[in-house]
Amino acid sequence: MSAVLEVSNLRKSFGGITAVDGVSFEVRDGEILGIIGPNGSGKSTLFNCVLGQLQPTDGEVKVDGKVTNGMRPRDINRLGVSRTFQLLQVFPQLSVRDNLILAGQEHQGTMFTRLIGRSDAGLGPAADQMIEFFRLSHIATEMAGMLSYGQQKLLDAAMAFMAGPRLVLLDEPAGGVNLTMLANLRERLQAYHAERKATFVVIEH
């Protein structure tokens, strides 16, 4: 199995504070890698560096053998890397379905094709499938901002999978979720992994 993600001697400093100090690991195709550490140990910063939201101070990140240092988040996203967020990130005034369509890389194209193309960008069936898979059918037309925290967490996870990613970075998926919802989320993630052989990196305490 080839390495989907290779992180070599990654370092990130903010002024005098070093948040990530020489981290190295690799994740192979279909593998689930867990990263555990207390609050403030730099786990989310590590993800931010992998996804291009922060530029590492030193070290190297490779996705499928391609060095991604200096690349923009959208370009790394297009390489097939997606993530969930520790602090929930959804589009609160868009429906669950529209959130998923947006996450499915419907933004590709020109201004003209975005104006006259199909309003669901051909991603409607995929969004409906994802809604069903994550058992969100009863709230598919609800505004994301009106959902409970647990439901938003499920949506956040579903959005990460919409574009059929090679690699998914899950940032504290269990954080703040009640036990019932957590069991549901875990079961869905396991099912997705079994079904599609997706590669996960999971951060938890």
Next chain:
Amino acid sequence: MASFIQLLVSGLATGAIYALIAVGFTLLWQTSQTINFAQGEFVMLPAFFILIAMNYGAPFWLSCLIGIAVSIVVLGIAFKYIIVDPMLKHGVLPLVISSIALALFLKEAVKDFYSSQAQPFPVLVEASDVHIFGAVISSQSLVVLAVAIATVIGMTFLLNRTRLGRMMQATAQNPTLARILGVPVRRMVLYTFLLNAVLCAIASILISPIYLAKFTNGETLGMAAFLAAIIGGFNQVRGAILGGVILGILDNLSAAYLSSQYRAAFPLIILIIVILVRPQGLLGRVEERTV
């Protein structure tokens, strides 16, 4: 009853124009935290672009297209790159002050380089009266209402039923996530400025035959749009539409039935009541910000 219908239709027409201006106001706020106090002048100016084109012999319809195109360049692209982008880096307040300065500059520039006199502006249709339930309604009011409603429907369609609109909404609601998902956020913000310029130009074409083209028009229109946006909800497009319509109707009815001398005071009274009872506006939503 007949006079009430008459006032209602003409109030709706004025309100629909206020709504167009207020919608631009809220769009700029949502996507880039730009509070544009020159919005009234942005409506005043396109009328003069059109008059200049007509002075060069272009027919009215062509002049309108030229006016809209020049507005897109000057009030959309140039405004964003020359004033908003450099100022926004320093915070919202410097941008607010800059937009007030821009309003003064545009007003004085029109006065000095064109005319301080009110200029007649062509009407979209020849004046005639239409009888509805005994009320005499001017065809001009109906056309203004129809064009404004069509513009609002078109804009709502763009925002809610196209991929481009969904990306613009995503940019307004969560730019960080939008950027990660690959939405070209900077370009979407630019499109919002272009959309605002088009809305201002259309409002200008609709209102100038009524108010005449005058360098001071922006003072009233800017204030009306600002009030409409706050009353309806600064962070909701549909709130701005509602605020504009309420303001237009209130303006007409209060002048006729209460006091024409105090007509300017009634919107402010409504504003105070809304701020006291529902500070987020009639359709607005509460926003939390960490500072």
